[in-house]
Amino acid sequence: MAAAAAPLMVASAGMSLLGGVGEARSMDAQAKAAEYRAKGLKLQGKQVGAERARDLNMILGTIDAIRSGRGVSLDSPTAMVIERAQKKRSDTIGNAEQLEIAQGVVSEKYSASQLRKGKKFAILGGFAQATSQLAGAASLGK
Amino acid sequence: MARRRRFQNAFTTGEVGPEFLQRAEEELQNESAQALRNVIIANAGGIRRRPGSVPKAKNTNGVKRRIEMFDLVGDEIRGLVMTDGQLDIYETDGTLEDTLVAPWGEADIDDIVHVNGDNRFYFFGDFFPQQLTYTNGVWTLADIDFESSIGSTISQPYWRFSATKGISLTPSALTGSITLTSSDDLFEAGHVGTRFRYIGNEILITAVTNATTATGTVITALYPTIDVTVASSAGFQVGEVVTGDTSGAEGVISSIPDGTSLIVTLSFGYTYFADTETLDGPSASTTVSGAPSAATAAASVIWDEQMISSVRGYPRAGVLHRNRLIIAGFPQAPNAVAASATGFENDFDLGQAEDADAFIEALGDDQNATIRHLISSEQLVLLTDRACYYVPESENSPLTPTRVSFNRIGPDGASTVRPLLTPEGVVFVDNAGRLLVIGATGSVRASWAVQELSLFSNHLLTGPKSLTYVDGLGNRSERYVIVLNEDATAVAVAYRRGAEQVGVSLWTPAEGFDWLSIAAWKTRMFCIQGDYFAEFDMDATMDLELPYTAAATLLAGESVYVARSGIVWQGPLAVNGSGLIPTVAVAAGQTIGKDFRTSIIPSPPVAKQFGYERRRISRLWTDMLESGPYRVDGELVNTHDEDDDLEAPPPLRSGASEPFFILGYDPNSMPEISQEVGEGAPFFLRSLTMEIAY
Numbered sequence: 001m002a003a004a005a006a007p008l009m010v011a012s013a014g015m016s017l018l019g020g021v022g023e024a025r026s027m028d029a030q031a032k033a034a035e036y037r038a039k040g041l042k043l044q045g046k047q048v049g050a051e052r053a054r055d056l057n058m059i060l061g062t063i064d065a066i067r068s069g070r071g072v073s074l075d076s077p078t079a080m081v082i083e084r085a086q087k088k089r090s091d092t093i094g095n096a097e098q099l100e101i102a103q104g105v106v107s108e109k110y111s112a113s114q115l116r117k118g119k120k121f122a123i124l125g126g127f128a129q130a131t132s133q134l135a136g137a138a139s140l141g142k
Numbered sequence: 143m144a145r146r147r148r149f150q151n152a153f154t155t156g157e158v159g160p161e162f163l164q165r166a167e168e169e170l171q172n173e174s175a176q177a178l179r180n181v182i183i184a185n186a187g188g189i190r191r192r193p194g195s196v197p198k199a200k201n202t203n204g205v206k207r208r209i210e211m212f213d214l215v216g217d218e219i220r221g222l223v224m225t226d227g228q229l230d231i232y233e234t235d236g237t238l239e240d241t242l243v244a245p246w247g248e249a250d251i252d253d254i255v256h257v258n259g260d261n262r263f264y265f266f267g268d269f270f271p272q273q274l275t276y277t278n279g280v281w282t283l284a285d286i287d288f289e290s291s292i293g294s295t296i297s298q299p300y301w302r303f304s305a306t307k308g309i310s311l312t313p314s315a316l317t318g319s320i321t322l323t324s325s326d327d328l329f330e331a332g333h334v335g336t337r338f339r340y341i342g343n344e345i346l347i348t349a350v351t352n353a354t355t356a357t358g359t360v361i362t363a364l365y366p367t368i369d370v371t372v373a374s375s376a377g378f379q380v381g382e383v384v385t386g387d388t389s390g391a392e393g394v395i396s397s398i399p400d401g402t403s404l405i406v407t408l409s410f411g412y413t414y415f416a417d418t419e420t421l422d423g424p425s426a427s428t429t430v431s432g433a434p435s436a437a438t439a440a441a442s443v444i445w446d447e448q449m450i451s452s453v454r455g456y457p458r459a460g461v462l463h464r465n466r467l468i469i470a471g472f473p474q475a476p477n478a479v480a481a482s483a484t485g486f487e488n489d490f491d492l493g494q495a496e497d498a499d500a501f502i503e504a505l506g507d508d509q510n511a512t513i514r515h516l517i518s519s520e521q522l523v524l525l526t527d528r529a530c531y532y533v534p535e536s537e538n539s540p541l542t543p544t545r546v547s548f549n550r551i552g553p554d555g556a557s558t559v560r561p562l563l564t565p566e567g568v569v570f571v572d573n574a575g576r577l578l579v580i581g582a583t584g585s586v587r588a589s590w591a592v593q594e595l596s597l598f599s600n601h602l603l604t605g606p607k608s609l610t611y612v613d614g615l616g617n618r619s620e621r622y623v624i625v626l627n628e629d630a631t632a633v634a635v636a637y638r639r640g641a642e643q644v645g646v647s648l649w650t651p652a653e654g655f656d657w658l659s660i661a662a663w664k665t666r667m668f669c670i671q672g673d674y675f676a677e678f679d680m681d682a683t684m685d686l687e688l689p690y691t692a693a694a695t696l697l698a699g700e701s702v703y704v705a706r707s708g709i710v711w712q713g714p715l716a717v718n719g720s721g722l723i724p725t726v727a728v729a730a731g732q733t734i735g736k737d738f739r740t741s742i743i744p745s746p747p748v749a750k751q752f753g754y755e756r757r758r759i760s761r762l763w764t765d766m767l768e769s770g771p772y773r774v775d776g777e778l779v780n781t782h783d784e785d786d787d788l789e790a791p792p793p794l795r796s797g798a799s800e801p802f803f804i805l806g807y808d809p810n811s812m813p814e815i816s817q818e819v820g821e822g823a824p825f826f827l828r829s830l831t832m833e834i835a836y
Contacts, residue, residue: 049387049422070547071531073504076478077300077446078543081495084410091390098387 006137013133020126024119031115038108045101052094059086143835145760148747151829152187153178156636156645158745159601166750169643170598176812177743178647183636184826185619188767191740191817191825192634192649193616193667194682197674197696198236203228206248207670210256211663212263214276219663221675222263222274224251229274231281232675234666242283245269252607255515255560257460257467259487266460266469270450289489293362295344296337297491299449299480299502301472310441313340316364319357320345325441327353332453341365341409341444365408367396368434370415375404377426384423386415386430395423396440402431407440449480449502462487463518464541466500470524476512477505479524481541492543501543505531507550515561517568521589523580524548525556525570530580532590551590554578562609562623564637569595569623571606577625577635595623595635599646602633611637612662616680624649624667630656652685652736653819683708683822687735690728693721702734703820706791709770710737710822731791737822740772742815747834757836761801762813764830768794770823774802775813778821794824801833 060083064074073079155174162170173187181189201207204226212220212231220239221232229244246254250267257264263274264286271286288298309328314321322329322338322345329350338345344361351357375398378384384406385392391413393406404421408414414434415421421428450456455473457480462468467487470479483489484498493499505511511526522533522541530551535541554572561570567581567590577596583589596603605628613621623644625633636645651657655672662668667678674686674696683705688694690704698721703713706729715723717734726732749755762774770792771780779799781792804813813832817825 053422068506071505071507071550072546072548073477073506073509076504077302077492077502078495078546079503081492082544085494087392091385091392095388095390102388 009133009137013130013137016129016133017126020123020129023122023126027115027119027122031112031119034108034112034115038105038112041101041104041108045098045105048097048101049094052090052097056087056090059090145833145835148172148832148834149829150744150831151765153183153189153742154187154636154638154641154645155643156183156599156647157602158598162598163745164748166748171745171748173645174598174745175742176745177741177814179741180649180738181647181740181742181825182620182622182634183645183647185636185638186828188829189647189742189825189827191683191822192647193678193680194684194687194735194738195669195671195674195676196679196682197671197676197686197688198234199232199238199675200673200696201225201230201670201675202673203230204248206251206658208251208254208659209661209668209670209675211661211666211668212274212276213258213663215261219666221661221668222256223670223675224254226251229283234668234677236675240281242274242281244283245272253458253558255459255471257462259462259467264460264462264467266457266471268458269456270452271457271460271469287488289486289491291489291491295361296448297483297489297500298337299469299490299500300337300339300446301449301454301475301478301502302446303454303474305474306447308443310443311338311340311445312441313345313360313364313439315360316366316439317360319348319359322347322356322358323441324354324356329353329356330453332451333447336448336451336453337361338447339445341407341442363412364439365393365410365412366414367405367407367437367440368393368414369437370404370406370421370430370434371402371432372404372421372428373402373431374428375401378404378423378428379425382423382425383409384421387420387422389413389416389419391415394442394444396442405437405440406434407442409444449475449478459513459516461516461518461522463516463522464535466541468516468522470513470516475504477509477526479503479505479513479516495543497540497542497544499543501546503546503548505548507548514556514558515570517561517563519563519568520582523551523568523590525561525568527573528555529553530556530570530590530592534589549589551580551588552592554592557606559606559609562611564611564621564623565639566637569609569611571603571609571625575603575606576600577603577606577623595644596646598643599633599635602631602646602648603627604629604631606633608660610660610662610667612665612667614665615667615678617665618680624660624662626657626660630658632657632660650738652738655685655736681708682733682735683710683824684733684735684737687733690723690726690732690734691730692728694734695721697721697734700736703737703822705733705735705822707731708733708824709791710820711791713737713820737819739819740817740822740825742827743812744830744832746810746812747832749836755836756809757834758807758809758811759804759813759832760835761803761833762830763801764799764815765797765828766799767796767826767828769796769825769827770794771817771821772823772825773814773816773818773821774799775804777802792823 152173155169157178158174180192208224210222223230226248229242231240254267265272273286291297310325312323333347343364345358347358349357393408397405417433457469458471460469465485467482480502483500490500515525517523524531531548557571559571567579608626610624621637623635632649658670660669697717701714781795
């Protein structure tokens with residue numbers, strides 16, 4: 001009876017080995033996906049930064065147009081303060097956006113790194129499980 | 143010869159210029175006069191002798207004198223008399239309360255602008271703006287003391303003057319005593335004691351070496367210049383603003399030494415760029431590779447200097463508006479307006495342009511305009527030498543730094559004569575010497591409009607020098623704008639509510655006692671007449687009139703007329719050093735003063751339907767109200783009756799007169815109704831009727 005179960009256990013060990021390899025490949029794929037997402041977020045950060053700069057230019061242009069329409073000088077001390085305050089507001093919002101994106105990049109990179117670590121453990125885990133099963137089969141065959 | 147009569151019971155158009163005397167419109171033909179001298183136009187339409195004046199005190203300092211009334215608290219007022227280097231403060235009874243040393247000279251006196259705040263008074267002119275305060279009975283006149291702020295900075299207005307644009311400043315260090323070097327001539331000896339701001343940080347100038355070098359003490363540490371190592375400096379330009387994407391630090395590129403470094407002067411912050419952060423410029427980005435290090439302070443064009451100084455001149459206009467002190471008329475920034483923070487008249491810190499912060503703006507559509515006047519009305523009104531503007535505001539859209547707007551009302555440039563706020567709007571004298579009023583229209587889009595007040599009487603404006611508004615003088619209902627001319631005549635503009643046209647008469651002072659200045663407070667009107675601080679009084683027949691019931695020492699040495707019951711009786715007689723006239727005993731009901739002549743000449747009749755006609759005035763009737771003696775075409779009307787005591791003052795009479803026969807055949811002659819000097823008396827002409835023979 002026990003001798004009859006040994007081949008099954010060998011087969012199971014093989015399956016465990018294969019499962020570990022499969023899981024490792026899956027994790028590798030997920031890590032790559034996370035890295036792609038991180039790269040995408042970096043690109044998004046640049047795009048958002050550029051968009052924020054465009055928005056700021058538009059707002060400053062609008063402020064100038066409004067000031068012209070109101071008959072006030074464009075380079076008065078208060079005009080400079082308003083411009084600076086607007087830049088500061090824009091920088092604050094932009095920095096918050098960039099920070100959020102940067103956190104996303106870090107998070108994705110961390111995920112990728114964790115998945116890569118997990119990949120190694122998946123192979124090792126499958127190998128260990130297979131070894132354990134083969135050892136069990138060997139003891140049954142005695 | 144046929145005859146017709148012309149009845150005139152209104153003179154509401156007043157004296158009209160000779161050019162209008164052949165016009166036949168109702169207001170010109172039936173409501174005007176050819177001459178109205180030393181009379182006022184009553185709301186009822188008739189003509190009254192103008193108020194005389196009552197001397198309160200004598201002031202003989204210098205030649206030029208000017209009076210303004212200081213509204214202290216409640217009904218407590220003071221007369222402020224500006225003379226050469228001096229400010230005298232009088233109570234309205236003539237008591238001299240204080241004499242203060244003032245920074246103005248005689249040349250400044252006529253142009254000084256004053257602003258009446260709560261227990262304080264501001265003066266603007268060719269001197270550092272002054273603040274007069276009254277605290278616990280003590281008067282103080284001193285330079286405006288701008289608020290001190292964080293780090294011993296001063297919240298005063300700063301400006302980059304156009305003459306200095308393009309000049310850069312280089313500090314030798316960031317703190318302590320430093321040398322400032324300019325790229326072109328900039329410094330003058332007068333800069334010592336003034337403040338510059340290098341990228342927003344103040345430096346007190348302590349010495350000027352030459353036109354391009356000065357020594358200063360740094361008040362707040364200057365922002366550093368740093369050497370930034372970057373991945374690549376390609377694409378960046380000197381003068382561009384660069385920002386660190388994570389640090390938020392900002393600076394201006396002052397030089398680009400090589401392909402991997404930038405020299406940046408930080409602006410509005412001391413934080414360096416962070417290592418590895420992205421440095422963004424307008425046309426390029428790069429990565430900071432390594433911690434930036436301090437570099438030698440670089441030249442920068444981002445600097446300004448205090449707006450008010452002996453070098454840059456002093457503001458000539460000011461007003462209190464919506465709890466802000468607003469000043470303008472800066473000699474080297476003529477189109478700029480500086481407004482204090484709300485509720486803090488001495489604080490001109492621009493802050494972050496929040497609603498209550500101060501603001502400094504300039505007219506955008508006319509760089510060369512000179513702001514001459516600021517008036518606080520329902521909205522702020524600005525008059526420049528070439529146009530007038532208003533700043534729109536309402537309770538829902540109050541005046542704030544981000545809402546300032548200069549809307550042009552019209553192209554009417556204002557003269558230097560200080561304008562006047564009346565219930566109908568802002569009255570001012572334009573560059574052509576006309577009297578205009580800016581009135582509210584009620585329209586949202588064009589809120590204000592300009593109208594001319596002096597169309598028919600411009601000939602009387604012979605050099606306006608000041609405007610005064612008085613409402614209810616002598617408890618009467620009339621309102622007047624008094625225009626004081628350079629030749630010491632005054633134009634009394636009767637200003638009736640709702641009327642489209644004003645009525646104008648000319649006042650001349652008693653001979654030898656020119657009006658130097660006129661000022662009003664509510665229903666009271668004061669003047670400087672000759673050497674005297676005096677008050678206009680409807681009950682006074684003469685100028686500088688004092689009771690002669692006791693010695694009138696204030697008029698000692700003057701030559702005067704004596705009046706009984708307001709009717710001039712005899713003179714001129716000399717008042718001796720004791721205030722007495724040796725030949726006239728003091729007595730109840732007597733006054734002494736300087737008499738003046740009054741004159742009314744009706745407009746010539748014009749028969750529009752006939753055109754030219756050879757005609758003359760043959761008879762004239764008057765209807766008087768409570769009047770004493772007067773003359774018609776030279777004939778004296780004595781109000782004594784046959785059975786009156788002829789030694790007593792003539793009684794005042796009301797009602798119609800007997801006809802006066804006008805002699806002569808001159809078709810252009812018009813009869814004159816007058817009171818000669820020495821015959822002054824109460825006078826009110828209700829109507830006149832002329833018989834015209836043709």
